[in-house]
Amino acid sequence: ILDDLRIQPALSVVSLTGQLTEGEEGGINIDGLLLAYMLSEEAMSIVIVLQEVCRLDEPPVVCQLMGGAFTNATPEDAFNLFVNFMGSFDARIVDGLPRECDMSSDGDDACNAVSICMQVGFESVVLTD
Secondary structure: OOOOOOOOOOOEEEEEEEEEEEOHHHOEEEEEEEEEEEEHHHHHHHHHHHHHHHOOOOOOHHHHHHOHHHHHOOHHHHHHHHHHHHOOOOEEEEOOEEEOOEOOOOOOOEOOEEEEEEEEEEOOOOOOO
């Protein structure tokens, strides 16, 4: 849905769990899960980039999914649309550690991060001349 757009968000409290298997010529293959959190500040950075690319003549498919309201909104309003698209803030990161949060609060216990869980796979390759 992002076409050729590459977004490399900074993630917090990242862990990779899974199974390691032997690959070609002693390499390692990984089949696992990437678990992490995206903080609100990083979400805003992504919103600004997405709004710019959604205004291009040939925007990525994700822009159609988010709709014109996202593209034409202020960054603050687009931020709320983006967070809802991601599933909403569901965690709080304090001093680099996840904590419980109140999803309905705007106070000190408010959620400030989106939980991310992605299946990942890596296969070793042998480079030749």
